[in-house]
Amino acid sequence: MIKTIISFVSAIILSVSFSAFSKTKVTWSMESNADRDPIFLEKLQNAYNSAQDKYELEIQFEPNETRIESLRTSMLAGMGPDIVETPGPSYVKEYQEAGMLENLDSYADEFGWKDKLIPWAYSSGVFEGSLYAIPKTHESMVMLYNKTLFEENGWKVPTTLEELEDVAGKIKAKGMDVYTYGSSGWQPTHEHLVGIYLNNYAGPQAVYEAITGEREWTDPVFVEALELLKKHMVDEGWWSGSLENYYAIGWDDFHAQFATRGAAMMTIGTWTFQATSLGIGQSGDEWGWAPLPSLSSNSGGPNFMIAIGTTMSVNAAAKNKDGAIDVLNWIMSNKDVVIDIASDFQFGEFVVPLLLDESDIPSTISPQVTSYLNEYARITGEGNYGYCTWTFWPAEPGVHIWKDMEVVWAGDISVEDFMYDHQKMWDKARKKNETLPVPLRD
Amino acid sequence: MNFLSNKSYIAWYFVIPVVFIHLFVIGIPSILSLALCLTDWSGLGKINYVGFENFIELFDDRYFKKAIFHNILWTIIFLTVPVCIALMCAYLLTGIKRGQMFYRLAFFFPYMLASVVNCQIWKYLFHPIHGLGGFFESIGIEALASSPFTTKETSLYAAAFVDGWHFWGFLVVIYLTGMYQVDNHLYEAADIEGASKFQKFRYITLPMIRPIFIFSLMIIIIWSVPVFDYVYILTGGGPAYSSEVVANYLYTHAFVRFNVGYASAVGTLMFIYVIFIVGIFGLLRKLGWEI
CATH class of the missing domain: 3.40.190.10 (Periplasmic binding protein-like II)
Incomplete structure (x- = not known):
């Protein structure tokens, strides 16, 4: 009896371990913030990992003061995370010119990213006619x-x-x-x-x-x-x-x-x-x-x-390029996930510039933020x-x-x-x- | 094989790992930096050779000139204020028999703390809301309403003060070590001759600790060239470059402005200056100076 129980438990552990190890890892170096990190872990990393069986997203947090330099060093060495997060388009330009970022044109066409994002925000990631970055958050x-x-x-x-x-x-x-x-x-x-x-x-x-x-x-x-x-x-x-x-x-x-x-x-x-x-x-x-x-x-x-606070790109030397693309596509295809995370930050962070309707804004966020979002959409919409x-x-x-x-x-x-x-x-x-x-x- | 087992080479074998690490961490990057100063490299991507363009631009750069002037000021401040205070305190400490260790520890303590800790303490002290300024204001006194670190006229001196405060204890310890090595008979003879305390200091202590004293001046001159941490943490070189120093200027160009070629040119000039200073001291030693 005892032998049977041990065998059964071992089989469960092995199967769980196997499923965890069978996933290929996708790494993302993200700006750290004590208030935000747990939310990103729960609602982005864990949610993505539960939503599919192919990839294991691993977010590594680091303060921007050191992250920007360590990212640059690792990218220069042909390493770096699969998803490259930068503080804005001027950084993307540096990496893009150095040939360190993946051209995302084919994926954008395949998954229809252009139709999902606010036009000006989409174009902020286009360098020399090709898409290299997706805004992680936009702000004003x-x-x-x-x-x-x-x-x-x-x-x-x-x-x-x-x-x-x-x-x-x-x-x-x-x-x-x-x-x-x-x-x-x-x-x-x-x-x-x-x-x-x-x-x-x-x-x-x-x-x-x-x-x-x-x-x-x-x-x-x-x-x-x-x-x-x-x-x-x-x-x-x-x-x-x-x-x-x-x-x-x-x-x-x-x-x-x-x-x-x-x-x-x-x-x-x-x-x-x-x-x-x-x-x-x-x-x-x-x-x-x-x-x-x-x-x-x-x-x-x-x-x-209008401004882009942070960008997401795919490392040209990524170990798991397909996984990185899948993560980006998952974010852009799951409006509810983005809204849920952004709501936790009162739309101050992770405001991925997806095209939203007034009805998408949840009632849980403060009335001030709701009115801001509506006004922002109206006034910028008028040019x-x-x-x-x-x-x-x-x-x-x-x-x-x-x-x-x-x-x-x-x-x-x-x-x-x-x-x-x-x-x-x-x-x-x-x-x-x-x-x-x-x-x-x- | 005899060559490998030759005893005269054994010391070399022990030194090799350190030499290797230095070569890897300092030697190669230094050589690369010397090469990069002739390029317009941004830190990523293509490297274009630009000849001496960076140096030409540098000699015309008003903020670089300002940074050099601040480094010179910094050196003068450190060659005078902490040195005088440390000499005086070390000499006074030699006369204290009981509790001397307490003073030595107290003076040396800031030197043991990380620069970021020292800086935060002083930043809080001079914070306009939570610091002494806020306290004075709450009791109706208009003093320290602005932080000296954010005031253009005082920022450099304030940063130098904090760095000097952390550094002078180190000088006390090395001067004290030198003073204890002075033969006591010289003081006894001076006492018999009726020399005052100042005369004993001027004519016995100071000449006898000269090698240590000159060494301290040399390290101050050399360490004043790459001074960075206190300025970076306390003022960031500002406001308006009022506390900018060469190392911080280099850092800004390399890591903020993505101008690595230009930063390398700054680094090259710093390197040449340090070699020059070390060369002068080497020359003086060859001329028979006890340093």
Whole structure:
């Protein structure tokens, strides 16, 4: 009897082990985040592994600070994960030019990926006429405000520069910071603000023309946009009270400031939705969001800047290329999985740009996020979208726009000189064919 | 076979593994870096030969010049402030008989901590909300409202202060070791002659520890060239390049701007400078200096 039981148990263990080992492994190096990792493990890795018997997806988490470099080293060595995750199209371009990414055209045709994705997001992964990357998440910049505080004081949510400057004066008079935000821990934060001012002062059309080379970055409209940013940042101290404090404050700090009425508003990307909901939710105040105010008549009304936060590609040297393709296709074919994961992050992460209907948005997400998603779809659908620097700027001008912006704010060089240098970098990038795909405007 | 068993080569056999590792980890990458400085390699993909273009661009680069100036300032700061404090403390410690070990440990302790830990401590201390600034503000005093790490005028000095704070304990220990080796009879003779404490320090201690002292200056000059960790963690070279140093500039070009060829040119100049400094010290030694 005992022998029979042992044989039976052994057979079960062996069969389970065999089925596990018979699957071929697919590796994915993903940006780590303590809050998100368990969800990705449960709802992406485990769900995919349970859904089929052929491949075993293994997600390896690592902080982006080290992951970007270790990924590059492993790719150079002809190794690397099967699914290559990058922080944006400028990185994809580097890998694509080096021949390290798989051309996805045939798979896109076979599985109809083009019909599943938002057109501009699909085209952001097309380099030299071929698809090399699929966006893992897309995002935009918004203005958050403490709704309870605004209602208590009878403040109007600003939609123009005049209204913004008016409410800023009232907020400061109350002893609060106008905006809370900071670059400690992530210096490229500056580019969020630069992008806002370029798109909402000069307007998306002008930015588009500069990206495509029809207009120079030295154009007075861009210079004026960054002069205005300098005025608000340096002279007025709108962000966290002063330029020095803006440099010293990081993610946790500015969320705490927002939740505790240290500031009335926050300029930030939509990746914050989960953190904001949790943070201010504990304080008892209610938060609201609004499109960024139009800063001049050039801007052409409210727009949403479009951006790709993270991309997914297939390593040309992948050990399991078919498996990697299968994972990508599974994601794009399972809208419910994407919506479920994105909902856990309040649509702040894993917002794969699939074509969704209003009815796809689950009732579990906050009303603010629901209204944002609807507005975003409506306004961008009308062609009113701007361009985030980290998605449409080539590598070197993309670094210059945030790294050297500090020099402008410090008063060491003028905005004109800064834009002159910026134009030179774009010229160089254009000459070296380093520019990135940009969706055509209607 | 006799050659292999020759006793005079035995030491070489033991050294070979280390030489091999150095060759693999330092030698080959250094040679590659020297070669890459003549290219426009982005770190991935094609490598194009560009001759001395990187160097021409570098000599015209205002931020590189700024970084060099900051490295020179950094070297001067470290050759003076921690050295003077360490010399004084080490000399005073030689007069302490009880509890000396406590002071030695206390001074040396920051040196044992990882740079990231030291940096976080000081960053928190000077944080405008949670740090001393926030505390002073809560009691109505307007002091340290801004972090010195994020203020253009003070960022370099603030980073140097934290690095110096961690480093000077190390100097105390090596100076103290040198001071204990000074023959006590010299001090006794000086006492008989009625020499003051300062005179004993100036005319006995300092000349007697000269080899250690010069060695400390040499390592400070050499270590000031690749200074990176404290600047990177505390200020990132900013704001507005106000604390930019050459190693951080190299890192930014290599790993942020994808400009590996240019970064290699920076590295090559750093390498030449270090060789130059080591050469000077070697020359002085040949000329009979006790260093």
